[in-house]
Amino acid sequence: MSKIIALANQKGGVGKTTSSINLAASLAVLDYKTLLVDADPQANSTSGIGFDPRNIKNSIYECIINEVDPHEAIQKTETPNLDLLPAHIDLVGAEIEMINLSGREYKMKQVFDKVRDEYDFIIIDCSPSLGLITINALTAADSVIVPVQCEYFALEGLGKLLNTIKIVQSRLNPQLEIEGILLTMYDVRLRLSNQVVDEVKTHFEDMVFDTIIQRNTRLSEAPSFGVSVIMHDATCKGAINYLNLAREILEKNGLVKGEQTTATATV
Numbered sequence: 001m002s003k004i005i006a007l008a009n010q011k012g013g014v015g016k017t018t019s020s021i022n023l024a025a026s027l028a029v030l031d032y033k034t035l036l037v038d039a040d041p042q043a044n045s046t047s048g049i050g051f052d053p054r055n056i057k058n059s060i061y062e063c064i065i066n067e068v069d070p071h072e073a074i075q076k077t078e079t080p081n082l083d084l085l086p087a088h089i090d091l092v093g094a095e096i097e098m099i100n101l102s103g104r105e106y107k108m109k110q111v112f113d114k115v116r117d118e119y120d121f122i123i124i125d126c127s128p129s130l131g132l133i134t135i136n137a138l139t140a141a142d143s144v145i146v147p148v149q150c151e152y153f154a155l156e157g158l159g160k161l162l163n164t165i166k167i168v169q170s171r172l173n174p175q176l177e178i179e180g181i182l183l184t185m186y187d188v189r190l191r192l193s194n195q196v197v198d199e200v201k202t203h204f205e206d207m208v209f210d211t212i213i214q215r216n217t218r219l220s221e222a223p224s225f226g227v228s229v230i231m232h233d234a235t236c237k238g239a240i241n242y243l244n245l246a247r248e249i250l251e252k253n254g255l256v257k258g259e260q261t262t263a264t265a266t267v
Contacts, residue, residue, distance in 0.1 A: 002035070002119040003253065004112060005179055006141040011157045012128040014147045015184035015213060017044045019245075020125035022219070022238070023145075025049075025228030026246035028082035032120040032255075035074065038087035039108070039137050040127040046086040049077050050226030053088040061091045063111045064098070064136070070115050079231055083119075095132040104132065105172050109140035120255075130164050138168045143179035148200060150186045150193040150212075155203070179249065184213040211245040214238070 007020045017040065024036040038045035039060055043053035053059075058073035063085070075084045098104040112122060124137045138144060144165060148154050162178075169176050181204050187193045201208050213219075219238030222229040230239045250256045 002116045002122050003143070004116065004122040004124065004141045005249075006124040006126055006134075006137045006144045007147060008126040008134055008138065008144050008161065009147055009157075010128055010130045010134075010161055011153075014149045015182075016128070016147045017048060017125050018219065018223075019145070019147050019182060019184060019213065019242075020045055020123055021048050021223070022228050022230065022242040023245055023249075024121070024123040025079050025082055025230050026239075026242045027121050027123070027250075028079050029230055030243070030246055030250070031081065032250075033081050033118070034121045034123060035083045035085060035115065035119045036077075037085045037112075037122060037124045037137075039091070039124050039133055040087060041089055041092035042127070043087040043089065043091075044223070045125040046084065046088070048223035048226065049079075049082075049084055049228065051075060051084065051086055053086065056086045056088050059086045059088050059091070060108075060111070061088065061094055064107045065094055070111050074115070079228060082228075091133065098132055105135055105139045108133075108136035112140050130161065135164075135168065135172070138165065138176060139172045141173070141176060143177045145179045145182050147182045147184050149184050150190075150196040152192065152196075154196045154200060178207055179252075180209040181207050182209050182211075182213065182245070186212045186214045188214065209245060209248055211241060211248050213241045213245070216241075 007016050009016055024034045028034045046053045058068050062068040063070050063073055073085055077084055126134045126137045214237050216238035218233045218236035219229045222232040225232055
């Protein structure tokens with residue numbers, strides 16, 4: 001049975017989609033069967049991994065609202081061991097359509113229950129909101145990763161997100177854990193980045209991943225080619241960062257295969 005990890009932060013521009021794509025791809029190249037789920041109406045994970053959302057016939061929306069079998073929506077990607085459950089703009093209306101449905105917070109979980117035995121990991125890219133679709137993702141997930149950018153407003157809104165997670169834990173999903181807080185967009189040249197790292201680690205201590213994601217040109221340009229950074233340039237700093245993150249998660253969950261080395265922060 002797979003481990004389901006949601007990447008969530010209602011604040012936009014924190015590297016959530018970038019992290020979802022590249023964490024999923026890194027787990028896949030480390031020989032773990034992985035499903036990337038695009039749960040954002042902007043469908044950036046879908047396009048960023050090489051699919052045009054306009055050409056998607058079945059997506060997470062059809063699976064949730066019309067109860068389409070997820071096997072009819074899942075797409076194989078160019079990366080071995082990595083599949084995609086895509087999104088398109090129709091997902092923006094799903095929250096309104098779900099309002100009167102019974103058990104509306106569990107619709108995404110019901111979708112994943114049909115496929116989770118086929119994967120080692122399911123990675124969910126949540127939308128930048130705390131709406132019903134994100135609540136569905138947190139209800140379906142085993143754990144949540146919170147990306148936080150190394151910029152001035154890093155902690156803005158983080159308390160609200162953590163409170164939402166506590167509500168989900170108490171009312172909908174008692175098994176939900178915080179996998180970790182992921183520092184992103186780190187620039188070694190900026191004193192501010194180092195101040196943010198220190199501040200976040202002071203506030204959240206062991207909840208913060210050792211691996212820090214640095215700003216990297218290859219990381220930024222990979223989505224324009226419709227591939228993960230590890231498929232774009234496996235030797236670049238961004239690819240190494242996300243491979244280290246994947247290894248850190250595997251080690252934390254006692255899932256390291258063979259001779260894989262343990263994760264270390266690349267800062």
